[in-house]
Amino acid sequence: MAAAVAAPATTNARSSKTESYVDNKRRDDIRQANILAARAVADAVRTSLGPKGMDKMISSATGEVIITNDGATILNKMEVLQPAAKMLVDLSRSQDAAAGDGTTTVVVLAGSLLRRSLTLLSAGIHPTVISDSLYKLSVHAVDVLHSMAIPVELSDRDSLVKSAATSLNSKVVSQYSSLLAPLAVDAVLSVVDPEHPDLVDLRDIKIVKKLGGTVDDTELIRGLVFDKKVSHAAGGPTRVESAKIAVIQFQISPPKTDIEQSIIVSDYTQMDRILREERNYILGMVKKIKATGCNVLLIQKSILRDAVTDLSLHYLAKAKILVVKDVERDEIEFITKTLNCLPIANIEHFRVEKLGHADLVEEILIGDGSKVVKITGIKDMGRTTTVLVRGSNQLMIDEAERSLHDALCVVRCLVNKKYLIAGGGAPEIEMSRQLAAWAKELIGMESYCIKEFAEALEVIPYTLAENAGLNPISIVTELRNRHAQGETNAGINVRKGQITNILEENVVQPLLVSTSAVTLAIECVRMILKIDDIVTVR
Numbered sequence: 001m002a003a004a005v006a007a008p009a010t011t012n013a014r015s016s017k018t019e020s021y022v023d024n025k026r027r028d029d030i031r032q033a034n035i036l037a038a039r040a041v042a043d044a045v046r047t048s049l050g051p052k053g054m055d056k057m058i059s060s061a062t063g064e065v066i067i068t069n070d071g072a073t074i075l076n077k078m079e080v081l082q083p084a085a086k087m088l089v090d091l092s093r094s095q096d097a098a099a100g101d102g103t104t105t106v107v108v109l110a111g112s113l114l115r116r117s118l119t120l121l122s123a124g125i126h127p128t129v130i131s132d133s134l135y136k137l138s139v140h141a142v143d144v145l146h147s148m149a150i151p152v153e154l155s156d157r158d159s160l161v162k163s164a165a166t167s168l169n170s171k172v173v174s175q176y177s178s179l180l181a182p183l184a185v186d187a188v189l190s191v192v193d194p195e196h197p198d199l200v201d202l203r204d205i206k207i208v209k210k211l212g213g214t215v216d217d218t219e220l221i222r223g224l225v226f227d228k229k230v231s232h233a234a235g236g237p238t239r240v241e242s243a244k245i246a247v248i249q250f251q252i253s254p255p256k257t258d259i260e261q262s263i264i265v266s267d268y269t270q271m272d273r274i275l276r277e278e279r280n281y282i283l284g285m286v287k288k289i290k291a292t293g294c295n296v297l298l299i300q301k302s303i304l305r306d307a308v309t310d311l312s313l314h315y316l317a318k319a320k321i322l323v324v325k326d327v328e329r330d331e332i333e334f335i336t337k338t339l340n341c342l343p344i345a346n347i348e349h350f351r352v353e354k355l356g357h358a359d360l361v362e363e364i365l366i367g368d369g370s371k372v373v374k375i376t377g378i379k380d381m382g383r384t385t386t387v388l389v390r391g392s393n394q395l396m397i398d399e400a401e402r403s404l405h406d407a408l409c410v411v412r413c414l415v416n417k418k419y420l421i422a423g424g425g426a427p428e429i430e431m432s433r434q435l436a437a438w439a440k441e442l443i444g445m446e447s448y449c450i451k452e453f454a455e456a457l458e459v460i461p462y463t464l465a466e467n468a469g470l471n472p473i474s475i476v477t478e479l480r481n482r483h484a485q486g487e488t489n490a491g492i493n494v495r496k497g498q499i500t501n502i503l504e505e506n507v508v509q510p511l512l513v514s515t516s517a518v519t520l521a522i523e524c525v526r527m528i529l530k531i532d533d534i535v536t537v538r
Protein backbone atom coordinates (compact mmCIF):
# COMPACT_ATOMS: atom_id res chain seq x y z
CA MET A 1 0.00 0.00 0.00
CA ALA A 2 2.76 2.41 0.95
CA ALA A 3 4.55 1.74 -2.32
CA ALA A 4 1.42 2.54 -4.29
CA VAL A 5 1.09 5.87 -2.56
CA ALA A 6 4.72 6.72 -3.04
CA ALA A 7 4.73 5.89 -6.78
CA PRO A 8 3.01 8.99 -8.18
CA ALA A 9 5.12 11.17 -5.97
CA THR A 10 8.32 9.88 -7.54
CA THR A 11 7.08 10.41 -11.09
CA ASN A 12 6.12 13.91 -10.15
CA ALA A 13 9.43 14.54 -8.57
CA ARG A 14 11.20 13.37 -11.67
CA SER A 15 9.44 15.89 -13.90
CA SER A 16 10.10 18.96 -11.78
CA LYS A 17 11.81 18.02 -8.64
CA THR A 18 12.12 21.19 -6.62
CA GLU A 19 8.82 22.71 -7.67
CA SER A 20 6.75 19.73 -6.58
CA TYR A 21 8.58 19.60 -3.30
CA VAL A 22 7.84 23.24 -2.54
CA ASP A 23 4.24 22.92 -3.72
CA ASN A 24 3.41 19.96 -1.50
CA LYS A 25 4.97 21.60 1.45
CA ARG A 26 2.85 24.70 0.95
CA ARG A 27 -0.30 22.61 0.76
CA ASP A 28 0.61 20.69 3.87
CA ASP A 29 1.36 23.92 5.66
CA ILE A 30 -1.97 25.44 4.74
CA ARG A 31 -3.87 22.36 5.80
CA GLN A 32 -1.99 22.28 9.05
CA ALA A 33 -2.55 25.98 9.70
CA ASN A 34 -6.27 25.56 9.04
CA ILE A 35 -6.54 22.63 11.37
CA LEU A 36 -4.62 24.35 14.11
CA ALA A 37 -6.73 27.50 13.86
CA ALA A 38 -9.97 25.52 13.93
CA ARG A 39 -8.75 23.51 16.89
CA ALA A 40 -7.94 26.68 18.76
CA VAL A 41 -11.59 27.68 18.43
CA ALA A 42 -12.73 24.28 19.66
CA ASP A 43 -10.40 24.50 22.65
CA ALA A 44 -11.85 27.88 23.54
CA VAL A 45 -15.31 26.44 24.26
CA ARG A 46 -14.21 23.07 25.58
CA THR A 47 -14.36 24.04 29.22
CA SER A 48 -18.02 25.06 28.83
CA LEU A 49 -19.25 21.59 28.00
CA GLY A 50 -21.54 19.77 30.36
CA PRO A 51 -23.45 20.48 33.54
CA LYS A 52 -20.29 21.36 35.42
CA GLY A 53 -18.83 23.37 32.58
CA MET A 54 -17.59 26.89 33.09
CA ASP A 55 -19.29 30.03 31.86
CA LYS A 56 -17.70 32.68 29.70
CA MET A 57 -17.79 36.39 30.18
CA ILE A 58 -17.71 38.16 26.86
CA SER A 59 -16.96 41.82 26.80
CA SER A 60 -17.38 43.64 23.52
CA ALA A 61 -15.64 46.78 22.28
CA THR A 62 -18.75 48.80 23.04
CA GLY A 63 -18.56 47.83 26.70
CA GLU A 64 -21.40 45.34 26.52
CA VAL A 65 -20.90 42.33 28.78
CA ILE A 66 -22.48 38.91 28.31
CA ILE A 67 -22.24 35.91 30.60
CA THR A 68 -23.12 32.68 28.88
CA ASN A 69 -22.54 28.97 28.67
CA ASP A 70 -24.02 28.52 25.23
CA GLY A 71 -21.48 27.44 22.63
CA ALA A 72 -23.21 29.17 19.75
CA THR A 73 -23.39 32.47 21.61
CA ILE A 74 -19.75 32.34 22.72
CA LEU A 75 -18.53 31.66 19.21
CA ASN A 76 -20.86 34.16 17.61
CA LYS A 77 -19.47 36.92 19.76
CA MET A 78 -15.86 35.94 19.18
CA GLU A 79 -14.13 37.86 16.44
CA VAL A 80 -12.57 35.11 14.42
CA LEU A 81 -10.62 36.07 11.33
CA GLN A 82 -8.96 32.89 10.11
CA PRO A 83 -11.29 31.38 7.48
CA ALA A 84 -11.05 27.79 8.73
CA ALA A 85 -11.68 28.93 12.27
CA LYS A 86 -14.73 30.78 10.98
CA MET A 87 -16.01 27.50 9.64
CA LEU A 88 -16.19 26.22 13.19
CA VAL A 89 -18.19 29.27 14.20
CA ASP A 90 -20.56 28.52 11.34
CA LEU A 91 -20.67 24.89 12.39
CA SER A 92 -21.97 25.85 15.78
CA ARG A 93 -24.48 28.16 14.14
CA SER A 94 -25.76 25.38 11.88
CA GLN A 95 -26.20 23.10 14.86
CA ASP A 96 -28.13 25.90 16.53
CA ALA A 97 -30.41 26.11 13.52
CA ALA A 98 -30.77 22.36 13.06
CA ALA A 99 -31.23 21.29 16.64
CA GLY A 100 -30.83 24.33 18.91
CA ASP A 101 -28.88 22.42 21.53
CA GLY A 102 -25.52 20.66 21.39
CA THR A 103 -23.73 23.70 20.04
CA THR A 104 -20.71 23.16 22.27
CA THR A 105 -20.69 19.43 21.68
CA VAL A 106 -20.50 19.82 17.91
CA VAL A 107 -17.50 22.14 18.08
CA VAL A 108 -15.64 20.00 20.62
CA LEU A 109 -16.27 16.94 18.45
CA ALA A 110 -14.97 18.70 15.35
CA GLY A 111 -11.87 19.81 17.26
CA SER A 112 -11.13 16.27 18.32
CA LEU A 113 -11.68 14.85 14.83
CA LEU A 114 -9.35 17.50 13.42
CA ARG A 115 -6.68 16.58 15.91
CA ARG A 116 -6.82 12.94 14.79
CA SER A 117 -6.82 14.04 11.16
CA LEU A 118 -3.54 15.79 11.76
CA THR A 119 -2.06 12.57 13.15
CA LEU A 120 -3.29 10.66 10.12
CA LEU A 121 -1.96 13.29 7.72
CA SER A 122 1.42 13.21 9.32
CA ALA A 123 1.39 9.44 8.96
CA GLY A 124 1.28 10.09 5.22
CA ILE A 125 -2.35 9.25 4.51
CA HIS A 126 -3.91 11.25 1.72
CA PRO A 127 -6.63 13.75 2.77
CA THR A 128 -9.12 12.23 0.34
CA VAL A 129 -8.79 8.83 1.97
CA ILE A 130 -9.29 10.41 5.38
CA SER A 131 -12.27 12.36 4.17
CA ASP A 132 -13.91 9.29 2.60
CA SER A 133 -13.41 7.28 5.77
CA LEU A 134 -15.04 10.09 7.71
CA TYR A 135 -18.07 9.95 5.48
CA LYS A 136 -18.48 6.21 6.02
CA LEU A 137 -17.97 6.75 9.72
CA SER A 138 -20.74 9.30 9.88
CA VAL A 139 -23.26 6.98 8.22
CA HIS A 140 -22.36 4.16 10.58
CA ALA A 141 -22.33 6.42 13.64
CA VAL A 142 -25.86 7.60 12.93
CA ASP A 143 -26.96 3.98 12.68
CA VAL A 144 -25.46 3.29 16.10
CA LEU A 145 -27.28 6.28 17.56
CA HIS A 146 -30.56 5.12 16.05
CA SER A 147 -30.09 1.68 17.57
CA MET A 148 -29.76 3.29 21.02
CA ALA A 149 -32.76 5.58 20.66
CA ILE A 150 -35.86 5.32 22.78
CA PRO A 151 -39.17 6.28 21.15
CA VAL A 152 -41.18 8.91 22.97
CA GLU A 153 -44.77 10.08 22.69
CA LEU A 154 -45.77 13.71 22.91
CA SER A 155 -48.31 12.71 25.53
CA ASP A 156 -45.43 11.52 27.69
CA ARG A 157 -44.93 14.91 29.30
CA ASP A 158 -42.49 13.56 31.86
CA SER A 159 -39.91 12.55 29.28
CA LEU A 160 -40.20 15.86 27.50
CA VAL A 161 -39.65 17.73 30.75
CA LYS A 162 -36.64 15.55 31.54
CA SER A 163 -34.96 16.32 28.26
CA ALA A 164 -35.65 20.03 28.55
CA ALA A 165 -34.20 19.89 32.06
CA THR A 166 -31.04 18.18 30.76
CA SER A 167 -30.42 21.01 28.36
CA LEU A 168 -30.97 23.55 31.14
CA ASN A 169 -28.69 21.65 33.54
CA SER A 170 -25.58 23.06 32.00
CA LYS A 171 -26.73 26.67 31.99
CA VAL A 172 -26.10 29.58 34.30
CA VAL A 173 -29.79 29.41 35.25
CA SER A 174 -29.68 25.68 36.02
CA GLN A 175 -31.11 26.15 39.50
CA TYR A 176 -34.38 27.24 37.90
CA SER A 177 -34.64 24.22 35.61
CA SER A 178 -37.55 22.79 37.62
CA LEU A 179 -39.56 25.85 36.62
CA LEU A 180 -38.23 26.52 33.13
CA ALA A 181 -38.31 22.94 31.82
CA PRO A 182 -42.07 22.34 32.26
CA LEU A 183 -42.66 25.88 31.03
CA ALA A 184 -40.74 25.18 27.83
CA VAL A 185 -42.67 21.94 27.29
CA ASP A 186 -46.03 23.63 27.79
CA ALA A 187 -45.06 26.51 25.53
CA VAL A 188 -44.05 24.27 22.65
CA LEU A 189 -46.96 21.86 23.01
CA SER A 190 -49.42 24.72 23.03
CA VAL A 191 -48.29 25.92 19.61
CA VAL A 192 -48.25 22.51 17.90
CA ASP A 193 -50.86 22.54 15.18
CA PRO A 194 -52.82 19.24 15.05
CA GLU A 195 -52.80 19.49 11.26
CA HIS A 196 -49.00 19.49 11.17
CA PRO A 197 -48.09 17.51 14.27
CA ASP A 198 -44.39 17.40 13.38
CA LEU A 199 -43.82 21.09 12.95
CA VAL A 200 -43.13 23.79 15.48
CA ASP A 201 -42.41 27.36 14.54
CA LEU A 202 -40.59 28.94 17.45
CA ARG A 203 -41.66 32.35 16.19
CA ASP A 204 -45.06 31.50 17.65
CA ILE A 205 -43.52 31.65 21.10
CA LYS A 206 -42.72 35.16 22.10
CA ILE A 207 -40.29 35.85 24.89
CA VAL A 208 -40.83 39.16 26.64
CA LYS A 209 -38.04 40.19 28.99
CA LYS A 210 -38.77 42.40 31.93
CA LEU A 211 -36.21 43.47 34.48
CA GLY A 212 -37.18 42.92 38.10
CA GLY A 213 -38.01 40.01 40.38
CA THR A 214 -36.07 36.79 39.90
CA VAL A 215 -36.06 34.09 37.24
CA ASP A 216 -38.50 32.28 39.57
CA ASP A 217 -41.17 34.81 38.59
CA THR A 218 -40.98 33.81 34.93
CA GLU A 219 -44.40 32.80 33.69
CA LEU A 220 -46.24 31.46 30.72
CA ILE A 221 -49.08 33.65 29.57
CA ARG A 222 -51.89 32.52 27.32
CA GLY A 223 -52.38 35.83 25.66
CA LEU A 224 -50.30 38.88 24.94
CA VAL A 225 -47.94 40.96 27.01
CA PHE A 226 -46.53 44.35 26.11
CA ASP A 227 -43.52 45.62 27.91
CA LYS A 228 -44.94 49.16 28.01
CA LYS A 229 -47.47 51.33 29.74
CA VAL A 230 -50.89 52.29 28.52
CA SER A 231 -50.84 55.80 27.02
CA HIS A 232 -53.31 57.74 29.08
CA ALA A 233 -52.29 61.36 29.30
CA ALA A 234 -55.85 62.50 29.95
CA GLY A 235 -57.09 59.86 32.37
CA GLY A 236 -58.05 57.21 29.84
CA PRO A 237 -58.90 53.68 30.94
CA THR A 238 -56.17 51.26 32.02
CA ARG A 239 -58.44 48.27 32.31
CA VAL A 240 -61.05 47.15 29.83
CA GLU A 241 -63.28 44.12 30.13
CA SER A 242 -64.76 42.34 27.09
CA ALA A 243 -62.35 44.22 24.90
CA LYS A 244 -62.67 44.77 21.19
CA ILE A 245 -59.15 45.25 19.99
CA ALA A 246 -57.93 46.96 16.84
CA VAL A 247 -54.36 46.77 15.59
CA ILE A 248 -53.83 49.93 13.59
CA GLN A 249 -50.99 50.98 11.36
CA PHE A 250 -51.98 54.61 10.95
CA GLN A 251 -51.59 57.53 13.34
CA ILE A 252 -54.18 59.48 15.20
CA SER A 253 -52.48 62.82 14.83
CA PRO A 254 -52.65 65.70 12.33
CA PRO A 255 -51.19 64.73 8.96
CA LYS A 256 -47.85 66.09 7.83
CA THR A 257 -46.75 66.81 4.32
CA ASP A 258 -43.85 64.98 2.80
CA ILE A 259 -41.80 68.09 2.27
CA GLU A 260 -40.48 70.46 4.86
CA GLN A 261 -42.63 73.56 4.88
CA SER A 262 -43.89 76.23 7.21
CA ILE A 263 -47.10 78.19 7.24
CA ILE A 264 -47.12 81.72 8.49
CA VAL A 265 -50.37 82.60 10.19
CA SER A 266 -50.92 86.27 10.61
CA ASP A 267 -54.23 86.60 12.40
CA TYR A 268 -56.13 84.84 15.12
CA THR A 269 -59.14 83.81 13.03
CA GLN A 270 -56.88 81.84 10.71
CA MET A 271 -55.16 80.21 13.66
CA ASP A 272 -58.51 79.29 15.09
CA ARG A 273 -59.46 77.73 11.83
CA ILE A 274 -56.35 75.57 11.73
CA LEU A 275 -56.92 74.38 15.27
CA ARG A 276 -60.56 73.68 14.57
CA GLU A 277 -59.64 71.69 11.46
CA GLU A 278 -57.20 69.65 13.49
CA ARG A 279 -59.78 69.02 16.18
CA ASN A 280 -62.40 67.99 13.68
CA TYR A 281 -60.00 65.73 11.85
CA ILE A 282 -59.06 63.87 15.04
CA LEU A 283 -62.57 63.84 16.40
CA GLY A 284 -63.76 62.37 13.11
CA MET A 285 -61.26 59.56 13.40
CA VAL A 286 -62.10 58.83 17.02
CA LYS A 287 -65.81 58.76 16.19
CA LYS A 288 -65.26 56.31 13.38
CA ILE A 289 -63.26 54.08 15.72
CA LYS A 290 -65.84 54.30 18.48
CA ALA A 291 -68.65 53.53 16.03
CA THR A 292 -67.31 50.00 15.52
CA GLY A 293 -67.42 49.38 19.27
CA CYS A 294 -63.63 49.19 19.47
CA ASN A 295 -62.34 49.95 22.95
CA VAL A 296 -58.66 48.98 22.76
CA LEU A 297 -56.20 50.38 20.22
CA LEU A 298 -52.78 48.94 19.55
CA ILE A 299 -50.91 51.48 17.46
CA GLN A 300 -47.91 50.58 15.37
CA LYS A 301 -44.78 52.63 15.86
CA SER A 302 -44.22 55.29 13.24
CA ILE A 303 -41.09 57.22 12.45
CA LEU A 304 -42.86 59.82 10.35
CA ARG A 305 -45.03 61.40 12.96
CA ASP A 306 -46.41 60.91 16.43
CA ALA A 307 -48.75 57.98 16.80
CA VAL A 308 -50.97 60.01 19.11
CA THR A 309 -50.99 63.60 20.29
CA ASP A 310 -52.23 64.99 23.57
CA LEU A 311 -55.38 66.08 21.81
CA SER A 312 -56.13 62.69 20.30
CA LEU A 313 -55.39 60.99 23.64
CA HIS A 314 -57.88 63.35 25.21
CA TYR A 315 -60.62 62.39 22.76
CA LEU A 316 -59.73 58.70 22.98
CA ALA A 317 -59.94 58.91 26.77
CA LYS A 318 -63.37 60.49 26.49
CA ALA A 319 -64.46 57.66 24.24
CA LYS A 320 -63.09 55.22 26.88
CA ILE A 321 -60.61 53.67 24.49
CA LEU A 322 -57.45 52.16 25.92
CA VAL A 323 -54.34 52.97 23.88
CA VAL A 324 -51.06 51.12 23.61
CA LYS A 325 -48.70 52.92 21.26
CA ASP A 326 -45.32 52.18 19.72
CA VAL A 327 -45.99 48.55 18.92
CA GLU A 328 -43.02 47.37 16.85
CA ARG A 329 -43.59 46.71 13.18
CA ASP A 330 -42.26 43.14 13.39
CA GLU A 331 -44.55 42.26 16.27
CA ILE A 332 -47.68 42.97 14.26
CA GLU A 333 -47.76 39.55 12.65
CA PHE A 334 -47.53 37.79 15.99
CA ILE A 335 -50.16 40.02 17.55
CA THR A 336 -52.69 39.64 14.76
CA LYS A 337 -52.14 35.89 14.73
CA THR A 338 -52.72 35.70 18.47
CA LEU A 339 -55.75 37.97 18.50
CA ASN A 340 -57.10 36.41 15.35
CA CYS A 341 -57.69 39.84 13.86
CA LEU A 342 -56.48 41.88 10.89
CA PRO A 343 -54.17 44.88 10.97
CA ILE A 344 -55.84 48.07 9.79
CA ALA A 345 -53.75 50.31 7.57
CA ASN A 346 -56.16 53.17 7.08
CA ILE A 347 -59.05 54.73 8.97
CA GLU A 348 -61.25 54.17 5.91
CA HIS A 349 -60.81 50.43 6.35
CA PHE A 350 -61.71 50.41 10.01
CA ARG A 351 -64.42 47.80 10.18
CA VAL A 352 -65.85 45.72 12.94
CA GLU A 353 -64.91 42.38 11.38
CA LYS A 354 -61.23 43.31 11.63
CA LEU A 355 -61.29 43.53 15.42
CA GLY A 356 -60.04 40.95 17.89
CA HIS A 357 -61.89 40.07 21.08
CA ALA A 358 -60.60 39.40 24.56
CA ASP A 359 -62.03 39.13 28.06
CA LEU A 360 -59.58 41.47 29.67
CA VAL A 361 -56.97 44.05 28.76
CA GLU A 362 -55.24 45.62 31.69
CA GLU A 363 -52.17 47.46 32.77
CA ILE A 364 -50.61 45.75 35.73
CA LEU A 365 -47.90 46.71 38.10
CA ILE A 366 -45.18 44.14 38.48
CA GLY A 367 -42.26 44.02 40.81
CA ASP A 368 -40.47 47.28 41.28
CA GLY A 369 -42.98 49.77 40.01
CA SER A 370 -42.73 48.91 36.33
CA LYS A 371 -45.84 48.19 34.33
CA VAL A 372 -46.85 45.83 31.57
CA VAL A 373 -50.04 45.53 29.57
CA LYS A 374 -51.62 42.10 29.51
CA ILE A 375 -54.31 40.80 27.20
CA THR A 376 -55.94 37.61 28.41
CA GLY A 377 -58.97 35.48 27.64
CA ILE A 378 -58.63 35.99 23.91
CA LYS A 379 -61.50 34.63 21.84
CA ASP A 380 -60.46 32.17 19.09
CA MET A 381 -56.86 32.67 20.06
CA GLY A 382 -54.29 31.65 17.46
CA ARG A 383 -51.71 29.02 18.33
CA THR A 384 -49.20 31.28 19.99
CA THR A 385 -47.93 31.76 23.47
CA THR A 386 -45.95 34.33 25.40
CA VAL A 387 -43.33 33.81 28.06
CA LEU A 388 -42.62 36.67 30.41
CA VAL A 389 -39.03 36.25 31.57
CA ARG A 390 -38.04 38.03 34.77
CA GLY A 391 -34.65 38.45 36.35
CA SER A 392 -32.82 40.63 38.78
CA ASN A 393 -30.31 41.95 36.27
CA GLN A 394 -29.97 42.22 32.54
CA LEU A 395 -27.16 39.63 32.34
CA MET A 396 -29.35 37.07 34.06
CA ILE A 397 -32.41 37.84 31.95
CA ASP A 398 -30.46 37.58 28.72
CA GLU A 399 -28.93 34.27 29.71
CA ALA A 400 -32.31 33.00 30.88
CA GLU A 401 -33.72 33.85 27.47
CA ARG A 402 -30.91 32.02 25.66
CA SER A 403 -31.26 28.99 27.93
CA LEU A 404 -34.99 28.95 27.46
CA HIS A 405 -34.40 29.05 23.73
CA ASP A 406 -32.27 25.91 24.02
CA ALA A 407 -34.95 24.18 26.07
CA LEU A 408 -37.63 25.17 23.57
CA CYS A 409 -35.46 23.83 20.76
CA VAL A 410 -35.00 20.55 22.59
CA VAL A 411 -38.75 20.09 22.86
CA ARG A 412 -39.11 21.13 19.23
CA CYS A 413 -36.57 18.46 18.26
CA LEU A 414 -38.69 15.87 20.04
CA VAL A 415 -41.79 17.05 18.21
CA ASN A 416 -39.92 16.75 14.91
CA LYS A 417 -38.36 13.41 15.63
CA LYS A 418 -39.87 11.51 18.49
CA TYR A 419 -36.80 9.73 19.84
CA LEU A 420 -34.75 10.21 22.96
CA ILE A 421 -31.23 9.12 23.73
CA ALA A 422 -29.28 8.89 26.96
CA GLY A 423 -26.86 11.72 27.75
CA GLY A 424 -23.79 11.96 29.94
CA GLY A 425 -21.37 10.69 27.31
CA ALA A 426 -23.21 7.37 26.82
CA PRO A 427 -23.97 7.76 23.11
CA GLU A 428 -20.47 8.91 22.27
CA ILE A 429 -18.75 6.06 24.06
CA GLU A 430 -21.14 3.53 22.52
CA MET A 431 -20.46 4.93 19.05
CA SER A 432 -16.77 4.82 19.72
CA ARG A 433 -16.94 1.20 20.85
CA GLN A 434 -19.06 -0.05 17.97
CA LEU A 435 -17.11 1.88 15.37
CA ALA A 436 -13.82 0.54 16.69
CA ALA A 437 -15.22 -2.99 16.41
CA TRP A 438 -16.39 -2.24 12.88
CA ALA A 439 -12.94 -0.87 11.97
CA LYS A 440 -11.49 -4.28 12.74
CA GLU A 441 -13.62 -5.81 10.00
CA LEU A 442 -12.37 -3.34 7.41
CA ILE A 443 -9.07 -3.45 5.61
CA GLY A 444 -6.40 -1.03 4.61
CA MET A 445 -6.12 2.66 5.30
CA GLU A 446 -9.81 2.98 5.94
CA SER A 447 -9.66 0.66 8.88
CA TYR A 448 -6.78 2.65 10.32
CA CYS A 449 -8.58 5.97 9.87
CA ILE A 450 -11.85 4.75 11.33
CA LYS A 451 -10.13 3.28 14.35
CA GLU A 452 -8.46 6.60 14.96
CA PHE A 453 -11.70 8.60 14.55
CA ALA A 454 -13.66 6.18 16.72
CA GLU A 455 -11.28 7.07 19.52
CA ALA A 456 -11.77 10.76 18.76
CA LEU A 457 -15.43 10.52 19.76
CA GLU A 458 -14.36 9.78 23.32
CA VAL A 459 -13.59 13.46 23.69
CA ILE A 460 -17.13 14.17 24.90
CA PRO A 461 -17.13 11.86 27.95
CA TYR A 462 -13.50 12.79 28.55
CA THR A 463 -14.33 16.49 28.62
CA LEU A 464 -17.48 15.99 30.67
CA ALA A 465 -15.41 14.18 33.29
CA GLU A 466 -12.62 16.71 33.13
CA ASN A 467 -14.99 19.66 33.56
CA ALA A 468 -16.68 17.94 36.49
CA GLY A 469 -13.35 17.69 38.27
CA LEU A 470 -13.14 13.91 37.91
CA ASN A 471 -10.18 11.92 36.66
CA PRO A 472 -10.97 11.71 32.95
CA ILE A 473 -8.74 8.75 32.16
CA SER A 474 -10.11 6.46 34.83
CA ILE A 475 -13.70 7.55 34.19
CA VAL A 476 -13.48 7.00 30.43
CA THR A 477 -11.78 3.65 30.92
CA GLU A 478 -14.49 2.49 33.29
CA LEU A 479 -17.17 3.80 30.96
CA ARG A 480 -15.60 1.85 28.11
CA ASN A 481 -15.59 -1.30 30.21
CA ARG A 482 -19.19 -0.96 31.25
CA HIS A 483 -20.26 -0.46 27.65
CA ALA A 484 -18.21 -3.47 26.58
CA GLN A 485 -20.21 -5.47 29.11
CA GLY A 486 -23.40 -4.44 27.37
CA GLU A 487 -24.55 -1.52 29.52
CA THR A 488 -25.38 0.79 26.62
CA ASN A 489 -26.87 3.42 28.89
CA ALA A 490 -23.98 3.72 31.31
CA GLY A 491 -22.90 7.34 31.49
CA ILE A 492 -21.09 9.80 33.64
CA ASN A 493 -23.09 10.78 36.66
CA VAL A 494 -21.53 14.11 37.39
CA ARG A 495 -23.37 14.56 40.65
CA LYS A 496 -22.12 11.34 42.21
CA GLY A 497 -18.83 11.43 40.35
CA GLN A 498 -19.16 7.88 39.08
CA ILE A 499 -20.55 5.78 36.23
CA THR A 500 -24.23 4.86 36.57
CA ASN A 501 -27.16 4.07 34.33
CA ILE A 502 -27.72 7.58 33.09
CA LEU A 503 -31.37 6.97 32.22
CA GLU A 504 -32.08 6.51 35.91
CA GLU A 505 -30.55 9.94 36.48
CA ASN A 506 -33.08 11.35 34.01
CA VAL A 507 -30.35 12.72 31.78
CA VAL A 508 -31.86 12.35 28.33
CA GLN A 509 -31.59 14.39 25.17
CA PRO A 510 -33.29 14.30 21.77
CA LEU A 511 -31.79 11.91 19.24
CA LEU A 512 -31.78 14.73 16.71
CA VAL A 513 -29.30 16.72 18.79
CA SER A 514 -26.79 13.86 18.81
CA THR A 515 -27.20 12.82 15.19
CA SER A 516 -26.97 16.33 13.88
CA ALA A 517 -23.92 17.04 16.06
CA VAL A 518 -22.08 14.03 14.65
CA THR A 519 -23.01 14.56 11.02
CA LEU A 520 -22.41 18.31 11.04
CA ALA A 521 -19.06 17.98 12.82
CA ILE A 522 -17.89 15.36 10.33
CA GLU A 523 -19.08 17.42 7.38
CA CYS A 524 -17.14 20.42 8.62
CA VAL A 525 -13.94 18.42 9.23
CA ARG A 526 -14.16 16.93 5.75
CA MET A 527 -14.51 20.35 4.28
CA ILE A 528 -11.46 21.65 6.15
CA LEU A 529 -9.40 18.63 5.10
CA LYS A 530 -10.14 19.19 1.45
CA ILE A 531 -8.82 22.73 1.44
CA ASP A 532 -5.24 22.89 0.26
CA ASP A 533 -4.86 26.52 -0.63
CA ILE A 534 -6.11 29.88 0.50
CA VAL A 535 -6.53 32.47 -2.22
CA THR A 536 -7.11 35.99 -1.04
CA VAL A 537 -8.99 38.27 -3.36
CA ARG A 538 -9.17 41.97 -2.77
Ligand code: ADP
Nearest residue numbers: 049050051101102103104105169170423424507
Ligand atom coordinates in the same frame (compact mmCIF):
# COMPACT_ATOMS: atom_id res chain seq x y z
P1 ADP B 1 -24.18 21.97 24.43
O1 ADP B 1 -24.02 23.44 24.20
O2 ADP B 1 -23.43 21.16 23.44
O3 ADP B 1 -25.58 21.54 24.61
P2 ADP B 1 -23.90 21.55 27.22
O4 ADP B 1 -23.02 22.40 28.05
O5 ADP B 1 -25.36 21.74 27.27
O6 ADP B 1 -23.40 21.70 25.75
O7 ADP B 1 -23.56 20.05 27.56
C1 ADP B 1 -24.19 19.00 26.94
C2 ADP B 1 -23.60 17.69 27.39
O8 ADP B 1 -23.74 17.54 28.79
C3 ADP B 1 -24.34 16.54 26.76
O9 ADP B 1 -23.39 15.61 26.28
C4 ADP B 1 -25.15 15.98 27.90
O10 ADP B 1 -25.33 14.59 27.75
C5 ADP B 1 -24.32 16.29 29.09
N1 ADP B 1 -25.10 16.41 30.31
C6 ADP B 1 -26.08 17.31 30.58
N2 ADP B 1 -26.58 17.13 31.82
C7 ADP B 1 -25.90 16.13 32.37
C8 ADP B 1 -25.92 15.46 33.64
N3 ADP B 1 -26.78 15.83 34.59
N4 ADP B 1 -25.08 14.46 33.84
C9 ADP B 1 -24.21 14.10 32.89
N5 ADP B 1 -24.11 14.66 31.69
C10 ADP B 1 -24.95 15.66 31.41
Ligand code: MG
Nearest residue numbers: 101102167170
Ligand atom coordinates in the same frame (compact mmCIF):
# COMPACT_ATOMS: atom_id res chain seq x y z
MG1 MG C 1 -26.97 22.01 26.01
